[in-house]
Amino acid sequence: MEGFTPAAGLAGGFLIGLAAVMLLALTGRIAGISGILSGAIHAGEGRSGRWLFLAGLVAGAAVHQWLSGAALPVRELSWPLLAAGGLAVGLGTRLGSGCTSGHGVCGIARLSPRSIVATVVFMSTGIATVFVTRHLLGWAT
Amino acid sequence: MNRAATAAAWAISGVVFGAGLSLSGMINPRKVLAFLDVTGAWDPTLVLVMVAAVATPMILFRVVLRRETPFLDSRFYLPTRRDLDARLIGGAALFGVGWGIAGYCPGPAIAAFSVDLREPAIFCAAMIAGMYLSDLVPQWRASGQPA
Numbered sequence: 001m002e003g004f005t006p007a008a009g010l011a012g013g014f015l016i017g018l019a020a021v022m023l024l025a026l027t028g029r030i031a032g033i034s035g036i037l038s039g040a041i042h043a044g045e046g047r048s049g050r051w052l053f054l055a056g057l058v059a060g061a062a063v064h065q066w067l068s069g070a071a072l073p074v075r076e077l078s079w080p081l082l083a084a085g086g087l088a089v090g091l092g093t094r095l096g097s098g099c100t101s102g103h104g105v106c107g108i109a110r111l112s113p114r115s116i117v118a119t120v121v122f123m124s125t126g127i128a129t130v131f132v133t134r135h136l137l138g139w140a141t
Numbered sequence: 142m143n144r145a146a147t148a149a150a151w152a153i154s155g156v157v158f159g160a161g162l163s164l165s166g167m168i169n170p171r172k173v174l175a176f177l178d179v180t181g182a183w184d185p186t187l188v189l190v191m192v193a194a195v196a197t198p199m200i201l202f203r204v205v206l207r208r209e210t211p212f213l214d215s216r217f218y219l220p221t222r223r224d225l226d227a228r229l230i231g232g233a234a235l236f237g238v239g240w241g242i243a244g245y246c247p248g249p250a251i252a253a254f255s256v257d258l259r260e261p262a263i264f265c266a267a268m269i270a271g272m273y274l275s276d277l278v279p280q281w282r283a284s285g286q287p288a
Binding site: 009027050126 | 191195224229239257274
């Protein structure tokens with residue numbers, strides 16, 4: 001085990017869950033980031049709210065780092081890996097109707113069978129991918 | 142409905158979510174990859190992030206859904222499908238591969254603009270391209286026939 005931060009993990013997870021509760025209570029929407037991003041980039045009603053949410057993600061993270069003084073280390077992953085990862089995440093989350101937040105948090109909280117299956121699948125392929133890239137191919141990801 | 146209040150609701154929910162991503166460590170792709178690296182120097186923090194992030198709405202969604210409507214809209218917009226199909230499973234599988242390659246899922250990739258420009262810019266540009274690409278994949282009905 002390395003870098004285990006249980007208290008921050010639990011507190012941060014609580015804030016993520018709380019944000020999902022707030023969004024549902026106020027707007028009636030599920031806090032799935034891939035769905036919110038897709039709504040923001042496609043034409044349609046309610047785009048401005050989605051852009052405000054996405055700006056809030058950056059602002060909230062910046063405020064936490066400013067208040068805590070925690071400067072996160074900048075990583076320098078090569079651009080082809082970033083681009084390949086981004087393309088797979090964008091395509092996969094739309095085909096699969098959700099990501100870590102929509103399926104992994106909100107969907108599991110609602111005991112949705114689709115979300116439970118999707119989460120098991122993306123966790124499994126994520127673990128398998130890291131095994132292949134780091135341990136079989138020896139990439140420094 | 143009050144448009145200013147709705148705009149504020151989206152923004153404040155985003156701020157709380159983003160603070161949670163940063164505090165939890167999800168925003169750090171090294172930490173995410175260390176969680177997925179179960180045979181390496183495994184970091185189990187994300188198990189606790191998931192537990193707290195799921196438990197909170199599991200309890201509080203029930204309270205919220207006792208209301209007829211949300212505070213700022215005329216209805217709740219909840220997914221209703223319960224069937225499993227190849228699109229869901231294939232899409233989730235592909236998402237996991239991308240997550241494992243770069244260490245970012247959509248929320249942290251966007252929130253990471255608070256840390257750095259290069260990585261989130263490249264990743265998010267490709268992610269948005271992937272989302273537009275998904276519009277070209279034909280919809281499949283539950284019967285397995287193209288719609």
